[in-house]
Amino acid sequence: MxxxxxxxxxxxxxxxxxxxxxxxxxxxxNKGLEAILDGCPHLVSLDLRLCEYxxxxxxxxxxxxxxxxxxxxxxxxxxxxxxxFKAYGxxxxxxxxxxxxxxxxxxxxGxxxxxxxxxxx
Numbered sequence: 001m002x003x004x005x006x007x008x009x010x011x012x013x014x015x016x017x018x019x020x021x022x023x024x025x026x027x028x029x030n031k032g033l034e035a036i037l038d039g040c041p042h043l044v045s046l047d048l049r050l051c052e053y054x055x056x057x058x059x060x061x062x063x064x065x066x067x068x069x070x071x072x073x074x075x076x077x078x079x080x081x082x083x084x085f086k087a088y089g090x091x092x093x094x095x096x097x098x099x100x101x102x103x104x105x106x107x108x109x110g111x112x113x114x115x116x117x118x119x120x121x
Contacts, residue, residue: 003053008032012039022047024078029053030060037067045070049078 008028011018012035019042026032026048033054036043046064048054051074056064064071 003027003029005029005032005035009035012036015040017042019043020045023051024048024081025050027051027053030055030057033060037063041067043068047072048074049076049081050074 004027007026008023009032011021012032016039018040021036021040021043024047028051030053033048033051036046046068049072054074056073
């Protein structure tokens, strides 16, 4: 599977008030990351772990550190990560799961009203 900036470009275009974003294992490139930084100026946390097509050069790293308070870089470990998972259409899967696959669909975490505050992809 190759790189794909589609999800990142959709986030940048449609979620300008987003505050927290987890893109663990996303296939976006630096172009998608730059679009998110441009389109989501209110981000305070960004998780890029396992985003293998992101290459944080000096300029991009500087921009991220100046704009975002809490950043997880592509090479950082997933050790200790747990999350709650609710698949589209499922009633409730509230147990904690180990990360096995990231589904690249827009899905709110916790709120049914698709709040702009926190998304996981």
